Amino acid sequence: MKYEKKGKYNNNNRDGSHSNGGRARHDGKGSQSRDGSRRSGVFDAEIPAVTGVLDCKGERFGFIRGGEGESDVFVSASNLCGARHGDVVRAIITSDRPAREGGRRREGRVISIEERNPDNIVATVVYRDNAFCAVPDDRHYGELLEINGLGGASEHDKVIIELVQTSRGDRARVIAVLGRFDEIGMDVKSVIAAHNLRTEFPRDVTEQADAYPDVIDSAEAAKPYRRDFRDRVIFTIDGSDSKDFDDAVSVEKTESGYSLGVYIADVAEYVTENSPLDREALARGTSVYLADRVIPMLPEKLSNGLCSLNEGEDRLVLAALIELDNDGNRIKSEVCEGVIRSAARLTYTGVQAMLDGDERLREKFAHVAPSLDIMKELAQKRVKIREGRGSIEFDLTETEIKFDEHGRVKDIAKKPRLFSAQIIEEFMILANCAVAEKFSKVKAGGKKLPFVYRVHERPSPEKLAALNDYLDAVGAGVTCPLNPVPSQVAKLLSRVGEDISTAVAKVTLRAMAKADYQAENKGHFGLAEPFYCHFTSPIRRYPDLAIHRIIKAYLRGGEKAVVKYRDFAPVAAMRSSKAERTAQDCERKVDDYKKAEYMSHRVGEKFVGTISSVTDFGFFVELENTAEGLVRMSALPPAATFDSKRLCISCGRALFRLGDRVYIIVEKVEGDRIDFILA
Known part of the structure; x- marks a missing residue:
């Protein structure tokens, strides 16, 4: 099972x-x-x-x-x-x-x-006991279903099935054949099919995108409501494999402190309200970043072309202009439409090298190197401000998956955390907060401006009571108030002993609420911010595009121009939240498959890892390369028992707890599942 x-x-x-x-x-x-x-x-x-x-x-x-x-x-x-x-x-x-x-x-x-659940049911056709059967990838639907209609499928094919109720219970009927189960990339294809992701753009969508020119309209760029920022030193910083650039930055030292510009692609200028592009973007909700491919929210003509802030090309933007004092505190901010020309396309690794003193790169990018030093200085001050306010930091591991020329996984590893990436993260957070606060205070038709906020609510007292039970059981010596402010949670994490800090962080993370999109501002608990939205990625996220549309309408037409979005905002928020959850499910599922693929060639090998989760059916162990597998309770001695309060398994004198280091052997790999046994 x-x-x-x-x-x-x-x-x-x-x-x-x-x-x-x-x-x-x-x-x-x-x-x-x-x-x-x-x-x-x-x-x-x-x-x-x-x-x-x-x-x-x-x-x-x-x-x-x-x-x-x-x-x-x-x-x-x-x-x-x-x-x-x-x-x-x-x-x-x-x-x-x-x-x-x-x-x-x-x-x-x-x-x-x-x-009804809109997801497809993906299964593998097998022949057992003189009958064709379907083995669903998702065993929530059962482990084996007799097939009533093959639909042209053969044994070992991956298929999409529907369930047909009969007097003997559910039976499967094949409605589409995906291909052989062992084809390279079939795991990703199956995940895409199971979640019913839209991989092709309808003709009317591509026709609308293709109708736009390859360069921006010079008449639009010259409109009086657009500020011309093309004389500023503006540049993008992204991953080395990025192809769409929806944010660029500039920074200067001033007499009073710093002047930061965050320039975001003006996608709403092209994805017009209720157009084919808009309806398709809302249906997708987000771009989906899988290990070996991207399923974009917008056609490439826009995402990689006309909307992307490519080096040396004029582009339309929405700009958040932020003034800060010498300590890095935000003094004032302004949002306006504009036009920019990026001076450089920089990468996180390259910027990190320049910040670490790489003279060759600093000479090559001499026109932006001074700005990078100012950015580093400002970002360090912003980190201190966030920490002082009580922003909660969970050091979440990201995985880097590398493929060979045939599409097979050749390596998996922890993705390095660079300060250059944190600089951009700090500036995007700063812009998101400034925009959310500014527009949360605007009235339209006597009511608050319709808007889409990124909300992270306070954790429930019940969840925190369970957390306190765990802290007491493991002797952490700290407790969490049942109605905490963020700084109290951050303080808790900093006060626990080093031997249990990883375990406590994991349990605390599980106690937190799930962030989502809402039409009402409720703040962001994790960031300790009273106002927060997603403004900085309209190429790949619909909620960002939605508020761009509202902001542009307000900037051009005032309060009366945005009243019509009163019903639109909650729909955009709800559908964006749902799309985000689907995308996260797909991304994690594909990562699991690719990690399992890598570990399938290491059955019988010995590794050391950290216990990442403990359940009544065993415990999960995460390896240094981020692969995670299960040591089943059935693989432990009969005396093994699960303690739900302390989240541990006792086995005679041995005790297996969250955060403990253990030696394991890879026993078997099946699909996206990895089984370990203790070494």
């Missing part, structure tokens, strides 16, 4: 399911909705009801995942009533009693399917 990854995976990928406080009335009559989803009745007596996303374990049972502070609702096979994994369902609570390990044990019965 496929194991369910917990720990850092689930923390960063909650599905947003929630309990509502609604009531349902039941008279035992069944009905069916227009989309074919079952409704198990209209209700007479008041019975507690919940709505959420169903997490199934094959056909046997499922859970409706609870919201913050709510326990999950168990649903037996007989009470699923036609609902399947990933469906948004409404259910009545049939049992609510204390659980043996604390909390509540809630059980329910599905009464309606509010929304």
